[in-house]
Amino acid sequence: MSEHTSAMHYVKIWAVLLVLLIISVLGPMLEVKILTLITAFGIAVVKALMVAAYFMHLNIEKRYVWYLLVMMLLVVGMFFVGTASDIMKPDGRNWVNRAAQDLRTPAADVSADSQQQAPTAH
Amino acid sequence: MTEQNFWQKYIFSTDHKIIGMQYMFTGMIMALIGGYFAYTFRMQLAFPGTEVFGFGTVSPHEYNSLVTNHGTIMIFWVAMPVLLATFGNFLIPLMIGCDDMVFPRLNRLSYQVFLLSAIVLVASFFVAGGGFGGAWTAYPPLSAQAKYNMTQYGATLWLIAVALEFVAFLLGGINFITTLMNSRAKGMKMYDIPIVLWMIVLASILFMASVGPLIAGAIMLLFDQTLGTGFFDPAQGGDPILWQHLFWFFGHPEVYVVLLPAMGIVAEIITVFSRKKLFAYKTVLYTAFATGVLSFFVWAHHQFIAGIDPRMANVFAVTTLLISIPIAEMLFVYIATLYGGSIRLTAAMLFALSFLAAFLIGGVTGIFLGASGADIYFHDTYFVVAHFHYTFFPIAILAVFAGLYYWFPKMFGRHMSETLGKIHFWGTFIPFNLIFLPLFFLGAAGQHRRIYSYELFSELNSADFQNLRVLATVALIVMLIFQLPFLYNFFASMLRGKVATANPWQANTLEWAAPSPPPHGNFATLPEVYRPPYEYSVPGRESDFWPQHEKPSGESKA
Amino acid sequence: MSTMPIATTRSMTGIPTGRLAVWWVIGSEIVIFGGLLACYLLLRNLYPHWGESAAHTSTLAGAINTFVLLTSSLFVVLAHHAAERKRHIAAFFYLWLTIGGGLTFLLIKAFEWSYEIAQGYTITANLFWSYYYTAAGIHASHVIVGMIIMAIISFDVLRQRNLPRVELIGIYWHFVDIVWIFLFPLLYIAK
Numbered sequence: 050m051s052e053h054t055s056a057m058h059y060v061k062i063w064a065v066l067l068v069l070l071i072i073s074v075l076g077p078m079l080e081v082k083i084l085t086l087i088t089a090f091g092i093a094v095v096k097a098l099m100v101a102a103y104f105m106h107l108n109i110e111k112r113y114v115w116y117l118l119v120m121m122l123l124v125v126g127m128f129f130v131g132t133a134s135d136i137m138k139p140d141g142r143n144w145v146n147r148a149a150q151d152l153r154t155p156a157a158d159v160s161a162d163s164q165q166q167a168p169t170a171h
Numbered sequence: 172m173t174e175q176n177f178w179q180k181y182i183f184s185t186d187h188k189i190i191g192m193q194y195m196f197t198g199m200i201m202a203l204i205g206g207y208f209a210y211t212f213r214m215q216l217a218f219p220g221t222e223v224f225g226f227g228t229v230s231p232h233e234y235n236s237l238v239t240n241h242g243t244i245m246i247f248w249v250a251m252p253v254l255l256a257t258f259g260n261f262l263i264p265l266m267i268g269c270d271d272m273v274f275p276r277l278n279r280l281s282y283q284v285f286l287l288s289a290i291v292l293v294a295s296f297f298v299a300g301g302g303f304g305g306a307w308t309a310y311p312p313l314s315a316q317a318k319y320n321m322t323q324y325g326a327t328l329w330l331i332a333v334a335l336e337f338v339a340f341l342l343g344g345i346n347f348i349t350t351l352m353n354s355r356a357k358g359m360k361m362y363d364i365p366i367v368l369w370m371i372v373l374a375s376i377l378f379m380a381s382v383g384p385l386i387a388g389a390i391m392l393l394f395d396q397t398l399g400t401g402f403f404d405p406a407q408g409g410d411p412i413l414w415q416h417l418f419w420f421f422g423h424p425e426v427y428v429v430l431l432p433a434m435g436i437v438a439e440i441i442t443v444f445s446r447k448k449l450f451a452y453k454t455v456l457y458t459a460f461a462t463g464v465l466s467f468f469v470w471a472h473h474q475f476i477a478g479i480d481p482r483m484a485n486v487f488a489v490t491t492l493l494i495s496i497p498i499a500e501m502l503f504v505y506i507a508t509l510y511g512g513s514i515r516l517t518a519a520m521l522f523a524l525s526f527l528a529a530f531l532i533g534g535v536t537g538i539f540l541g542a543s544g545a546d547i548y549f550h551d552t553y554f555v556v557a558h559f560h561y562t563f564f565p566i567a568i569l570a571v572f573a574g575l576y577y578w579f580p581k582m583f584g585r586h587m588s589e590t591l592g593k594i595h596f597w598g599t600f601i602p603f604n605l606i607f608l609p610l611f612f613l614g615a616a617g618q619h620r621r622i623y624s625y626e627l628f629s630e631l632n633s634a635d636f637q638n639l640r641v642l643a644t645v646a647l648i649v650m651l652i653f654q655l656p657f658l659y660n661f662f663a664s665m666l667r668g669k670v671a672t673a674n675p676w677q678a679n680t681l682e683w684a685a686p687s688p689p690p691h692g693n694f695a696t697l698p699e700v701y702r703p704p705y706e707y708s709v710p711g712r713e714s715d716f717w718p719q720h721e722k723p724s725g726e727s728k729a
Numbered sequence: 730m731s732t733m734p735i736a737t738t739r740s741m742t743g744i745p746t747g748r749l750a751v752w753w754v755i756g757s758e759i760v761i762f763g764g765l766l767a768c769y770l771l772l773r774n775l776y777p778h779w780g781e782s783a784a785h786t787s788t789l790a791g792a793i794n795t796f797v798l799l800t801s802s803l804f805v806v807l808a809h810h811a812a813e814r815k816r817h818i819a820a821f822f823y824l825w826l827t828i829g830g831g832l833t834f835l836l837i838k839a840f841e842w843s844y845e846i847a848q849g850y851t852i853t854a855n856l857f858w859s860y861y862y863t864a865a866g867i868h869a870s871h872v873i874v875g876m877i878i879m880a881i882i883s884f885d886v887l888r889q890r891n892l893p894r895v896e897l898i899g900i901y902w903h904f905v906d907i908v909w910i911f912l913f914p915l916l917y918i919a920k
Contacts, residue, residue, distance in 0.1 A: 056807055056810055059806050059807060059810065062803075063800070063802075067796065067799065070792065070796060073914065074792045077919075077920070089914035089918040090914055093910050093911050096907075096910045097907045101903070101907065104802055104805075104899075105900050105903045105904070106900075111744055114752050117753070121380060121760050124380045124381070124467060124763075125764060128416070128763075128767055129770070131420075131470070132767070134479075134483050135410075135413075135483065136412065136413050136768075136775065137770075137775050269734070269735060269736040269739065270736055271735075271736050272734070273734070273746045274746075344757075345750050345753045346750075348753055349750045352741065353739055353740050353742055354735075354737075379753070379756065379757045379760070380757075380760055383757060384764025384765075384767070384768075386764070387762070387867075388764065388768075390765075391768075394859065398852055400859040401853075402768075402863075408856045409856060413768060413772075417768070
């Protein structure tokens with residue numbers, strides 16, 4: 050299917066990927082939080098898209114393969130969103146997840162008993 | 172093709188029909204085990220502490236294990252293999268007019284993995300400590316630590332069996348989806364595909380999309396059990412609620428994974444036996460899509476009292492009530508198909524109609540549980556038990572029997588006895604209602620699930636409660652006895668039944684164009700498709716059916 | 730018995746059957762890895778102190794491994810390139826370079842893990858390490874499976890059979906590479 054591309058084309062893509070890799074390693078060394086997020090995760094997305102488009106040939110594949118893969122990503126996203134308020138931010142209104150709050154500060158000295166208590170209302 | 176010996180032909184076959192039957196017979200054996208478990212623990216509930224005929228006295232630990240494995244078996248080893256794998260394997264290549272699945276050897280592998288999973292599950296009953304007893308939902312920390320569940324080996328084997336079963340259905344599902352997408356007969360466009368195939372493939376996609384997080388979760392739980400990690404252990408910073416999300420993110424779409432094929436089977440049977448075109452083919456299809464999409468937005472209604480965020484409980488209550496719309500729409504469409512048809516009440520049709528009636532009750536009672544306020548009261552009572560049996564029983568038993576009676580002539584080339592079939596139908600359907608209607612009352616009166624003996628709960632131990640429990644148990648025994656005519660009918664008809672023609676029901680879809688039973692390779696010449704699958708009683712035509720593969724002639728093109 | 734059914738040769742969608750199936754395999758893998766990483770991310774956001782544990786991972790080893798996998802991805806796409814042009818010897822050669830890449834990846838991982846375990850950071854040390862070993866372990870098992878399938882295909886290719894399969898294993902290998910591209914920042918870079 051990739052009749053028009055030469056082997057050199059792939060080597061070029063690979064070189065770009067390596068440059069991106071170096072940036073993603075060096076970026077976080079500046080220790081700026083926002084920069085870490087952009088360089089580490091933004092570049093990971095770019096790299097993944099490049100591998101998908103050029104190495105997996107999604108750029109010349111039928112469109113609905115994209116739809117299929119994006120659909121699966123959306124399913125994962127739905128799982129994340131639906132679960133996040135319980136697991137990631139366990140502090141809804143009128144509701145305290147004491148076990149999780151105690152654990153968030155690792156130094157806090159809490160006995161095993163109080164950690165296993167069910168979440169209680171105010 | 173050279174002559175194959177018994178092993179090549181029936182055990183290590185790559186033929187889709189044989190593999191479908193392997194799934195069917197494995198599913199039937201597992202159904203007998205699951206039914207036996209149900210009989211045992213129902214006896215314990217009706218007559219606590221007495222010796223159960225065929226088992227002995229039931230200890231609390233055995234009771235937990237029986238209930239857990241009854242649920243696991245009926246969903247993963249009966250509903251899934253029979254609805255998805257049996258009908259999927261048997262019907263997909265025949266109904267799209269090709270000779271086999273696209274990956275026959277992958278198909279065989281999927282059955283072998285499935286068989287292995289069944290063996291592992293059955294083995295888990297016999298290890299030291301007994302079978303796993305932490306409910307089919309396997310909530311940690313009960314399921315994660317042997318010091319709580321007291322079944323160190325049983326719990327791990329149970330988990331491995333379930334994981335293997337997932338792998339088998341992923342392999343099978345990829346095969347189903349690819350086959351339907353790529354290998355349809357010439358001329359079979361999107362809207363010419365019989366509804367049952369759409370449903371089976373949609374179900375496979377739903378399964379594939381929803382099971383992923385749970386596979387990851389199963390690995391995490393396995394590590395919790397065997398290595399002592401703390402993924403779900405609050406003492407180590409893990410979160411047991413996370414498992415509940417992982418489980419129900421799969422567990423709720425799973426309901427639709429088995430519902431959709433059942434709906435599809437019923438659609439085929441209702442159109443054939445009312446000699447009418449399916450009312451609103453596209454509506455059925457789009458509602459199935461809508462159901463599939465919505466099924467990913469409802470899972471947390473299982474966790475309303477588990478301590479989830481109340482803000483999310485609001486959202487999930489709304490989405491849960493929303494999903495009743497497409498399901499109700501589908502039922503309306505089927506009833507509209509019946510309207511004005513010339514209905515033939517064969518055994519298959521009776522089962523299909525009873526599916527609609529029973530599932531309606533199951534669906535309507537689900538509304539109470541989907542509303543988060545009502546669910547606080549109903550949660551974990553027998554109301555829930557009755558509700559999901561009114562959904563799963565029609566799906567896994569009534570629709571499956573409908574399908575078996577309908578496609579039996581194609582599978583084995585002979586007819587089943589209609590008289591025995593009708594006896595079987597009434598002997599199944601009436602006791603089924605008598606089992607589960609009492610459970611609605613018991614649940615509404617506050618009877619809690621997963622209780623070994625109500626003798627210890629004075630307010631639940633009065634005579635009127637106990638009478639209802641005995642009624643349910645007696646009805647169950649009657650229903651199990653009425654499966655004997657079916658088993659006799661099934662196996663006797665296979666050998667001595669009336670020989671079936673290629674198209675005994677005068678149906679339109681392509682599987683009836685093949686001989687009964689179809690040989691290896693299915694069709695002498697692969698058919699082509701000229702019209703949609705439900706052209707029954709077309710005005711101006713002499714016969715009241717119009718097979719999809721029949722070449723259009725000059726006579727009438729109405 | 731193992732003659733290919735007519736069904737396999739049909740292609741109503743315009744995508745060859747084998748490749749269509751591989752896309753669905755990848756779809757099912759996305760939700761498996763996605764589910765695991767979603768759990769990790771949720772807890773990682775809840776517990777900022779996981780960064781202290783993550784500081785003990787070796788960014789260098791992770792970066793080298795990313796480089797190794799990216800390079801092996803290049804080799805397997807070159808194998809596909811060669812197979813398309815019926816240069817089966819070249820395809821065989823590139824496939825084995827890819828397998829070599831996988832082997833290098835696993836070796837580095839083995840050194841890295843034995844060093845960490847020797848320091849006491851085992852899978853039960855704390856929840857971060859549990860996720861670290863589980864996620865990387867599931868990924869490594871995919872690398873191993875990919876290498877085995879690739880070895881089987883390579884000998885078919887040498888006999889000039891089933892050349893399109895080079896593309897199929899290639900797509901799978903790239904997917905494994907992509908998973909690592911995300912694991913690398915998640916487990917190593919974010920401190």
